[in-house]
Every structure is written in structure tokens, then in C-alpha cells.
Amino acid sequence: MAFAHAQFANDVAGLAPGHWQWNAWLTPKGRVIAVFALARLSGDRLWLVLPDHPADVFADALRRFVFRRKLKIEVPADTGIAGTFATPASAQGAAVGERPDVLELDFSGDGGARTLYAGRLVTADDPSLPAAWRVADLCHGLPRLPESQREQWTPQQLALDRLSAYSVKKGCYPGQEIVARTHFLGKAKRTLRCFRTGGPVIAGMPVRESDRDIGEVVCTAQDGERTVLLAVLPLEHAGGGLAAGDGVLEPCPLLDGLRR
Incomplete structure (x- = not known):
């Protein structure tokens, strides 16, 4: 517990057993490596559900900081992830x-009910569900970071405060000084916005206003013929009159309700 509390950006020690939170692992410069769900199953047993970061790579990186602590970081070989657009049981x-052997998390928000299952021998039955799930994540402001976007953005730039995914009150953790300074001095200059477009868009593509690049696409999801995307833009920008690639960006207000 103490190890996770010292490494991750949210208040792990303050999380009650039987509950979960959004959390993030940051670089010493305050850039987000991964965003994930962290569940405290008991006093000293934690489960991390990583939407995008390969679990074995994440575990190997985390083990470098264990040193002489008596703890295990494991990636269960027989554990799967699945979800459904239905109210949790x-x-x-x-x-x-x-x-x-199964963990159930309530991913419901203003976009409707969702349930995530993680556990032994859990399998996904509907091959179309991951794409729809990803769209729902982005519409609720949960960034799904591809490898190219890791270690690029601060928690404030990814609007992780909307998910309560980091703390400015707990003790030290990697990047804490930069996160706290940005928060208390009010120096956040960019934030996350959601858009839809009919043109092809990929992560890392610049967001343009006329002939000027003012932001960057962080992640995308395909929703039929349309693309949903999250982009980091200047805080004061209203979000209109923008394009990425060959497509005009249509602003979509972020849905609430995914904060935990």
C-alpha cells in the first residue's frame, strides 16, 4: 500500500477497501505515463486495470522502484477484461x-450504464464492443493514450481532475511538485477537448486554426463513419473553427459521471 501511495498520483492510502479510483503514474517531470483504474480489494491487495499500457511493460517498469520492499507485482496469466453496456449487478x-475470481467495476456515466469485468477466465463475447467502449471512454474524457502520447502531457492538460485521478494534498510522488505548482499557482494553460470529425485523424496530428497549429490530437476512436477524438488545446479557446488532417472538428461537450 505504501509503495503504491508513493508512486501513483492519487491518494491510494485514503482509498477504502472494496472501492476503486482513477489514478495515474507520472514521470519526475509530471508527465502522464498511464491512466488506470486502481481497486483496493483489501488492506494490502491492489488491482490495476490498464486500458492501454501493456501490463507486463508497466509491471517491469514499476519493479525497478521496489528495492528491498516486501511486495509482489504480478500480471496474472489467466485474467481477462470484458465489459457490457448494462447496469452492474x-x-x-x-x-x-x-x-x-471476478472484479466488477461501475463505469456508468451520463452516457449510460456500463460494467467492466476483470478476473479469472473473463472473455469478451462481442467483437464490436471494444470500439464502442473506447468511444464512450473518450466522450467521458478518459484519455486512451497510445504509446506515442505517453509522457507527453501533465494531468491538468489531460483534464484528469474531471476524474479525480490525482491529488494535490497527499505526500510526494513522481511529478508531484510540478502538479502542485501548476494547481496552486494557476498556471495550467491547456486542457482536454472532445470533437467529432468525418476525416481520418490519428494521435499526434496537429489541430489547426486557419494556418496556425494550436493543439494536438491525443487519442481517437472510430464511431461508424465518424471519428471521436480528444485533443489538448489552449484553455481559453472556445473550440470552434478548428480542423485536423482534412476534417473539420465539431466540438462535443465532455460527458460527466465517470468521476470516482
């Missing part, structure tokens, strides 16, 4: 639902 909000 037992989970509610930040409270975890547990069945034998």
Missing part, C-alpha cells in the same frame, strides 16, 4: 462488486 459508483 453489485458494483455501484466507486464501490467494487466482487464475485468469485
Whole structure:
């Protein structure tokens, strides 16, 4: 518990057993390596659900900081992830639902009910569900970071405050000084916005206003013929009159309700 509390950006020690939170791992310069769901199953047992970062790579990187601590960081070989657009059977909000060998998380928000399952021998039955799930994540402001976008953005630039995914009150963690300074001095100059477009867009592509690049695409999701994307833009920009690639960007207000 103490190790995770010292490494991750959110208040792990303050998380009650049987509950989960959004969390992030940052570089010493305050850039986001990964955003993930962290569940505290008991006093000293934590589960991390990583939407995008390969679990084995993440675990290897984290083990470098273990030193002489008596803890295990494992990637269970028989554990799968699946989801459904339905109300959880037992989970509610930040409270975890547990069945034998299966963890149930409530991913519901203003866009509707969703349930994530993580556990032994969990498998996904609907091949179209991951794409729809990704669209829902982006519409709620959950950044799905591809490898090219890791270690590029601060928590404030990714609007992780909307998810309560980091703390400015807990003790030190990698990047804490930069996060706290940005928060308390009000120096955040960019934030996350959601758009839809009919043109092809990829992460890392510049967002243009006329002939001027003013932002960058962070992640995308395909929603039928349209593309949903999250981009980092200047805080004061209203979001209109923008383009990325060959497509005009249509602003979409971020949905609430995914904060935990």
C-alpha cells in the first residue's frame, strides 16, 4: 500500500477497501505515463486495470522502484477484461462488486450504464464492443493514450481532475511538485477537448486554426463513419473553427459521471 501511495498520483492510502479510483503514474517531470483504474480489494491487495499500457511493460517498469520492499507485482496469466453496456449487478459508483475470481467495476456515466469485468477466465463475447467502449471512454474524457502520447502531457492538460485521478494534498510522488505548482499557482494553460470529425485523424496530428497549429490530437476512436477524438488545446479557446488532417472538428461537450 505504501509503495503504491508513493508512486501513483492519487491518494491510494485514503482509498477504502472494496472501492476503486482513477489514478495515474507520472514521470519526475509530471508527465502522464498511464491512466488506470486502481481497486483496493483489501488492506494490502491492489488491482490495476490498464486500458492501454501493456501490463507486463508497466509491471517491469514499476519493479525497478521496489528495492528491498516486501511486495509482489504480478500480471496474472489467466485474467481477462470484458465489459457490457448494462447496469452492474453489485458494483455501484466507486464501490467494487466482487464475485468469485471476478472484479466488477461501475463505469456508468451520463452516457449510460456500463460494467467492466476483470478476473479469472473473463472473455469478451462481442467483437464490436471494444470500439464502442473506447468511444464512450473518450466522450467521458478518459484519455486512451497510445504509446506515442505517453509522457507527453501533465494531468491538468489531460483534464484528469474531471476524474479525480490525482491529488494535490497527499505526500510526494513522481511529478508531484510540478502538479502542485501548476494547481496552486494557476498556471495550467491547456486542457482536454472532445470533437467529432468525418476525416481520418490519428494521435499526434496537429489541430489547426486557419494556418496556425494550436493543439494536438491525443487519442481517437472510430464511431461508424465518424471519428471521436480528444485533443489538448489552449484553455481559453472556445473550440470552434478548428480542423485536423482534412476534417473539420465539431466540438462535443465532455460527458460527466465517470468521476470516482
